Amino acid sequence: MAVSDYLIIFLAVWVVLSAILASSTEVFLTVVLIGILIVLEVGEFYLSGETKEGLKYSAYFLLIVFAFIVAKKVYEVITT
Secondary structure (H helix, E strand, C coil): CCHHHHHHHHHHHHHHHHHHHCCCHHHHHHHHHHHHHHHHHHCCCCCCHHHHHHHHHHHHHHHHHHHHHHHHHHHHHHHC
């Protein structure tokens, strides 16, 4: 098996464990974002260009979702 295969397996296990252990959707999405960023940072040289691009677009999308989650939490703190 190539290193890129191990990275994808790691990410798959990360997502499944996150889905099982996360207490809310917001926590799940944040933890998945962290997992994708870890794989991109560690496996930058081992991943194919197509896989890397797909993970980057997923990370960008999850960063936008994360910004909305943070904005929602800040709004909740301000209004209480």
